[in-house]
Amino acid sequence: MSPHLLLVTGSGRSGTSSVAGALKRLGLHVPQPEVPADEKNPRGYYEPQWVTEFHKRVLNPVPVRTIDTRPTAGAIAAEAGGRPEVEAELREWLSGQLDAEQVLVKDPRAFWILPVWTRVAGELGADVSTLTMLRHPTEVVRSRDSAYLTEQTPTFRRQRETANVAAWVNAAFETERSTRSLGRAFVRYADLLADWRTALHRAGEQAGLTYNADLTVNEPHPVDDFIDAKLNRSAITWDDIAVPAQLRDLAEQTWQAMNTLVDSPQSRDAIASLARLREDYVELFDFSEAIAMDATTARVSEGKREVRRKLRAEIDELQREVEDLRSRRSSFFRR
Known part of the structure; x- marks a missing residue:
């Protein structure tokens, strides 16, 4: 049986750590050592430390940030990830990680250089699928504010809120595009917290995963103690964030289209909508860049x-x- 590599991605503060922690408890293997927990994420990140450093080595010099507003960031990152030395470094590490039947690699940066991951994993005989976490952009932005911007001025925070919404939109387009050819699942953070069994049962079937428990029955499981509905502390609306109306509307439409992918990961209508919305975003970005020149x-x-x-x-x-x-x-x- 071929090993299975699951890449967990999604915008930062969208619940990637929560879903990765749940999947680990459901039997998937996280390569060690992991990034240690800290005050920003006391329950743990469930990220292989090597992977986070690898992504930094590839993306920081370019530079492409974890959240990046530029429509060209995907092409820049793909070029950086396509270098022969990058592929060789990943192959050397990944070849030592595929002894487990199902390997879980989680890092919000993974979607930027997904082609090198899928190419190397395929050459090593592994099947690849992705799981992308979805959380409303207003909640992502407010969660990032709470985690990273509490000491900043109100003006700076407003500017960062606009930039973070734009980066969320850009990441949504890039993630959908880069995962389209793979077995993939999309999970709403709210669904994970409300009923993790239903959310992960559906995702497991879509991404081709097997678990150490039958999620169609309500038997006690360690995930019950790990998933905490109170984690969703950022239930806010657009009225709580100062974002230009055009960007707000574009982000809301992008959110709705991405939600369609939860039940139908290859929905042609959603994919077509996201392609049109990306064109609108590129135009908005170009105009904004000209105004700010x-x-x-x-x-x-x-x-x-x-x-x-x-x-x-x-x-x-x-x-x-x-x-x-x-x-x-x-x-x-x-x-």
Whole structure:
């Protein structure tokens, strides 16, 4: 029987850790060591540490961020992930992880370079499927605010909220596109918390997974103690977030189309809708970039001036040190 590689992805703060923790308890193997739990995620991340570092090595130099608003980010990431040395590094690691029947790799960055994962896994004889977590963009944004932006100014937080919604939309398009040729499942975070058995039974059938329990019956399972409905603390609406109306409407339509994929992962109507919405997003992004051009140019110019100021200060300091050394040398020879 061929090993099975499941890649869990989805926007950060969308429940990827919760579903990965549940799947681990249902018998899937998470390669060790894992990223340790912390105050932002005390229940654990369930991410192989090697994978997170690997993705950083590939994506940070480009750079493509975990959440990236640029419509071109997918192509940039694909080029970075397609380098022969990247493929060789992944092959060396993954070849030592496929002894288990079902291997779980979770990292929100995975969708950026999914082709290299599927290509290498296929060459190693593994079947590949994906599970993508879905959470409403307003809840994702507010959860990110709570986790990362509590010390920032209101103005900065409003700017980041708009950027995070845009990044959520962009990630939705890229994830759907990159997983289309695979066995795939989409799971709403709210469904996972409300009735994890029904949500993961459906996802398991769609992604070709087997579990250590029959999820069609309500027998006690360790996942019962792991999944906590109170985790969904960010139940908010668009009225709670300052986002431009055009972006808000585009994000809401994207959310509705992605929801269709929960029951029908290859829905032609949803895929066509997402393709049209992506065209609208690219247009909105281009217009926004044009409007912000002067501000961007000014920031770049100020950055260059700051670099020159620092270099000038460093040169002046070095010159003072040289003059001091010359003075000491002259004093020494006058003795």
